[in-house]
Amino acid sequence: MTAQVTQLFNNIWQHYLTVTPSAEKIHQLLGSGNDVINDHVAYRTFNIEKVNLDKLAAHLLALGYKECGEYNFEAKKLYAKHFEHADSTQPKVFISELLVEEFSPEAQAIIHKLIDQLPEDAATAENFLYSGRQWQVSHEEYQTLLAESEYAAWVAAWGYRANHFTVSINHLENHETIVSVNDSLKDAGFTLNSVGGEIKGDETVKLEQSSTMADHAEVAFTDKTVSIPSCFYEFAKRYPLENGELYTGFVAASADKIFASTNVAA
Numbered sequence: 001m002t003a004q005v006t007q008l009f010n011n012i013w014q015h016y017l018t019v020t021p022s023a024e025k026i027h028q029l030l031g032s033g034n035d036v037i038n039d040h041v042a043y044r045t046f047n048i049e050k051v052n053l054d055k056l057a058a059h060l061l062a063l064g065y066k067e068c069g070e071y072n073f074e075a076k077k078l079y080a081k082h083f084e085h086a087d088s089t090q091p092k093v094f095i096s097e098l099l100v101e102e103f104s105p106e107a108q109a110i111i112h113k114l115i116d117q118l119p120e121d122a123a124t125a126e127n128f129l130y131s132g133r134q135w136q137v138s139h140e141e142y143q144t145l146l147a148e149s150e151y152a153a154w155v156a157a158w159g160y161r162a163n164h165f166t167v168s169i170n171h172l173e174n175h176e177t178i179v180s181v182n183d184s185l186k187d188a189g190f191t192l193n194s195v196g197g198e199i200k201g202d203e204t205v206k207l208e209q210s211s212t213m214a215d216h217a218e219v220a221f222t223d224k225t226v227s228i229p230s231c232f233y234e235f236a237k238r239y240p241l242e243n244g245e246l247y248t249g250f251v252a253a254s255a256d257k258i259f260a261s262t263n264v265a266a
Contacts, residue, residue: 005063005090015130016162019217019230026233032173039168039236040092044155046100048115053097055123071252077102107148110141133159139221157219169237178208178237193261200254206247208237209254214262232261
């Protein structure tokens with residue numbers, strides 16, 4: 001089972017790198033060997049039954065993952081859960097879904113038009129979590145979604161791929177603090193997400209997070225090809241609970257700001 005989990009995340013990582021070339025550079029910048037451990041991977045989807053959160057989670061549950069927390073993002077109209085494996089060295093997975101029915105009829109129509117292009121069993125494909133976009137969408141439709149939800153527009157453009165990977169600062173040999181990591185990134189010319197401050201969270205909530213702003217990559221829409229934000233790299237420092245074990249959950253207020261890493265205007 002462990003080999004299957006490792007292979008899955010290797011495939012997800014390689015697919016992520018195709019539109020996030022900065023991740024490989026950051027991996028080499030921060031690491032000193034095998035100390036770059038993946039804290040978690042994040043996914044985005046729509047709450048339409050064919051591709052909803054549970055459909056993505058099924059791939060993880062089949063490999064020994066368990067549901068460990070749920071989160072609501074009312075302003076962004078999102079619902080999310082995170083999953084952990086019995087083997088704590090395996091990455092956690094954070095999956096969110098857009099509450100499609102809370103958007104305008106125009107946005108809803110576009111989203112349903114996209115999902116209608118998929119076969120009913122699309123989400124059961126072995127490679128679904130690294131299958132990318134499997135529908136046709138125009139740049140005009142992308143812009144319409146973007147006006148209401150950056151999240152919706154991102155999924156429409158990129159489909160099913162890791163939205164971000166996350167470096168576990170706790171495992172790095174050359175960095176003990178998130179400030180040290182952030183300074184190294186900025187010194188190397190990377191731009192950090194500064195929404196809500198470069199560091200989201202603190203020791204009191206047992207989790208500190210920061211992230212780069214997303215790379216840009218070209219997307220072939222039906223009417224034109226445009227370079228837009230793709231994926232980003234996150235960094236997490238976890239603190240111990242009273243029992244001495246590291247906190248393994250997520251902080252909604254911090255995650256809310258991390259979503260801004262793919263903002264077009266930023």
